[in-house]
Each structure stands twice: as C-alpha cells, then as structure tokens.
Amino acid sequence: MDIQSIKNRFGIIGSSPALNYALQVATQVASTDLTVLINGESGVGKEVFSQIIHSLSPRKHNPFIAVNCGAIPEGTIDSELFGHEKGSFTGAADARKGYFETVNGGTIFLDEIGELPLGTQARLLRVLETGEYIRVGSSKTQKTDVRVIAATNKDLLQQVQAGRFREDLYYRLSTVPIRVPALHDRTEDIHILFRKFAADFANKYKTATVQLDDEAKQLLINYPWPGNVRELKNIAEQISVLSTDKNIAAKELSKFLQPYSSNRMPVLASVNGNSPEFANEREMLYKLFFDMKKDVTELKRMFLDVLQNPNMVAQNQTFINELKELKNNEVMQPVPLAIGIQPVHQHSQPVIMNNEILEHVEVEESLNIVDKEKELIIKALKKHKSKRKDAALDLGISERTLYRKLKEYDIEE
Numbered sequence: 001m002d003i004q005s006i007k008n009r010f011g012i013i014g015s016s017p018a019l020n021y022a023l024q025v026a027t028q029v030a031s032t033d034l035t036v037l038i039n040g041e042s043g044v045g046k047e048v049f050s051q052i053i054h055s056l057s058p059r060k061h062n063p064f065i066a067v068n069c070g071a072i073p074e075g076t077i078d079s080e081l082f083g084h085e086k087g088s089f090t091g092a093a094d095a096r097k098g099y100f101e102t103v104n105g106g107t108i109f110l111d112e113i114g115e116l117p118l119g120t121q122a123r124l125l126r127v128l129e130t131g132e133y134i135r136v137g138s139s140k141t142q143k144t145d146v147r148v149i150a151a152t153n154k155d156l157l158q159q160v161q162a163g164r165f166r167e168d169l170y171y172r173l174s175t176v177p178i179r180v181p182a183l184h185d186r187t188e189d190i191h192i193l194f195r196k197f198a199a200d201f202a203n204k205y206k207t208a209t210v211q212l213d214d215e216a217k218q219l220l221i222n223y224p225w226p227g228n229v230r231e232l233k234n235i236a237e238q239i240s241v242l243s244t245d246k247n248i249a250a251k252e253l254s255k256f257l258q259p260y261s262s263n264r265m266p267v268l269a270s271v272n273g274n275s276p277e278f279a280n281e282r283e284m285l286y287k288l289f290f291d292m293k294k295d296v297t298e299l300k301r302m303f304l305d306v307l308q309n310p311n312m313v314a315q316n317q318t319f320i321n322e323l324k325e326l327k328n329n330e331v332m333q334p335v336p337l338a339i340g341i342q343p344v345h346q347h348s349q350p351v352i353m354n355n356e357i358l359e360h361v362e363v364e365e366s367l368n369i370v371d372k373e374k375e376l377i378i379k380a381l382k383k384h385k386s387k388r389k390d391a392a393l394d395l396g397i398s399e400r401t402l403y404r405k406l407k408e409y410d411i412e413e
Helices: 003-010 017-030 046-055 077-082 118-130 156-161 167-173 187-205 214-222 228-242 250-254 278-308 311-315 317-329 369-383 388-395 399-408
Strands: 036-039 064-068 107-111 132-134 141-143 147-152 176-179 346-353 356-364
Touching: 003 017, 003 046, 017 046, 017 176, 036 046, 046 064, 046 107, 046 147, 077 118, 118 132, 118 147, 118 167, 156 167, 187 214, 187 228, 214 250, 369 388, 369 399, 388 399
Parallel strands: 036 147, 036 176, 064 107, 107 147
Antiparallel strands: 132 141, 346 356
C-alpha cells in the first residue's frame, strides 16, 4: 500500500517530508514482528501510527489494545498488564486476566511508556525477551505471543541517565524507532489541516466554513503549537462555534491563540523550548554539568590533600598557581541548567596557604540530581500550599508522577 492510500485510509493530512518518512518506516516494519518505539510530542498522533502498523501486519485480524501507562495507578499497573490471582492483594476477589493474556496473538500499544515503574519495566523486559510473564500473586509462568508498540513524548535516554528507565528495556523497545514530527516542524501542513478541521466542524454544526485572510494564515503558521494537531483541531472548533463573522482576520484569530510554554521548569533564556534544536542543547548542558562535577570533585580532592599535608604547598607551588588561575578564569561560576536542574549555589571563603592568601576558593554545594529534584518538589508544594495538582502543573509533570515522587523521596506534604 502506498503512502497516499494510507493517508486516505487513516485520515492523515499533510505532505511534509518528515511525516512521509515516518509513514514509510511504519509501513515497512508493519509486516514484521519487530518491537517499535514511536517518539513524538503530545498531540502529534502517535496512536494512529500504532494502528497503521497493526492494520498492515499479519496480526490485523487479532486483537489490538491501546494502554495509557500514565493513566493507570502504580499499584495496579502490574495487575492490568499481567493479571492477578484471587486474593493476591486487597480487593482481588477473583482472578483476572491481564492485557498480555487477553490480547494474545495481537498487538498491544503502550502509550507513555516512560511512566512505567521500574518493577513493571523488568516484567515487560522479560515478556519482550522470552514471551513469558507471571500473574501477580502466582508462581506459574505463562506464555504470550503479543507484539509490543510503545510510544513516549519523553527523552528516554535522559530517563535512563537519571535512573528512571532501564537501559536494557530502552534498547529492546527501540528496535525500530519512528519519530512523528511536531506540528511546528510541518509548517506547510498547518493551514491545510486547519481548512480540513474547519470544513468538518462547519458540517457538524451546520454553519458556514470559516476563512482566514493572509495575515491570519501567517499568524496561524507562526504560532508554536505546543499542543500540536490536537490543539489546532480545538482552535478550529472554537472559531467555528464562537465567531459570528466567518471571514477571520489576524486580530480575531489572535483571541483564540494563547501561547504558553510546554515546560515550566527553569530553562536557558537563550533556548527556545519549541525549537527542534532544544533537545540537542539540553544534552550538551547535561554533558557540561557532569564534566564540571567531575572537575570540581578532583579539585576538592587535591585541596584536601594540601590541607592534610602543608609541606606539599612548599614543594609544589604550581598547585597554588593553578588555584589562582581557576579563580581568575571563573571556571567554577554557576552554570544555568535546563529541565529541572537549577543553578548550583556556591559559597566562597578565604584560604591561607604558605602564608599567602588565595583570593577565594569556591566550595560547591551538592550537585546530586535527585537532591535537586527533591528540593524542587518541596518548593513547589510550599508555593502552592500542598495542592498537588497545582504543584505538578508548575513542575511540568503529571499529578500521578508527582504522587510517585512523594513516596519515592518520602516527602511529607
């Protein structure tokens, strides 16, 4: 089946090269049983790609189920996926089959895979590698033949580095990665999509189809679309219902567009969070952060050696000169970091060595990511007077994730 036929069948609109390439990869991998990892921002249509893969696969006549891993409480996710035995936990009045049992022979789509707890990740890895699983509360191994398609809007490699996602599971899932482009990377498709949505809503609500003038079209294209296709569709519906004049000018359109940041955590002032280069900038900052930590740790070790052995200073004047040079070059000044890592606050104090006062030596506070994340969560809760929903929104994470972090870090509200 060619790309255009697939677009017509699944209602996909657009002709951007990035979209066409993603569809091409999906059609090529559909006939295999390979595990697929679909990457893309929220609202780009990742589930549609999973349906395309299943419908073009030899499993198309077997069951397909989509599971939102972020919407299932941590305490029940294992039971949902793998089933449980009667009495295995409070409330388990009867035995229950999990999705891997009910969808045997078909395809399971695991959306928001990055939200899975580490224990569930280990169980999923076993299913992917051996096709075996064990119900909660059972000791009997069962077999399943299920194709797994996963999706995420997170950078799983960063999750791996932070210890929140298993590295072996990441590489097992991403046998074939597919990146669905964000709407701001498909500017040539924005107006075409809007026209399609506007026509659909005009037919639905029995009204005239809205039309945009040239300035309004340009405004539509220049908008960052943090909510992607889902947001564009909502805007088209709002305009179709609320606008009395169906010829929309830029001033009228601007009333419906509310630019906002998709990430409320501290970011670099020079980085546009909506740009395609943002992820690369973020990776560079993390690398700089860890390199800086390594250098500072080495410097602290040398500093302690000197304090414990004063004779070393007289024997090695080079060390003092190196400290001065570090101060002069301001190597240890705070570096603004992005994505939940705040600048490291440092305190300085004079140091006397060999009757010579070094101007100041910077003493670093903790650079531990976990400590900083815990500190941010505590600050957010204090700021919003322990209202989890508001704190989670301010932190840029889901309320379920915040609840899990509170338990993980033993934070009292």
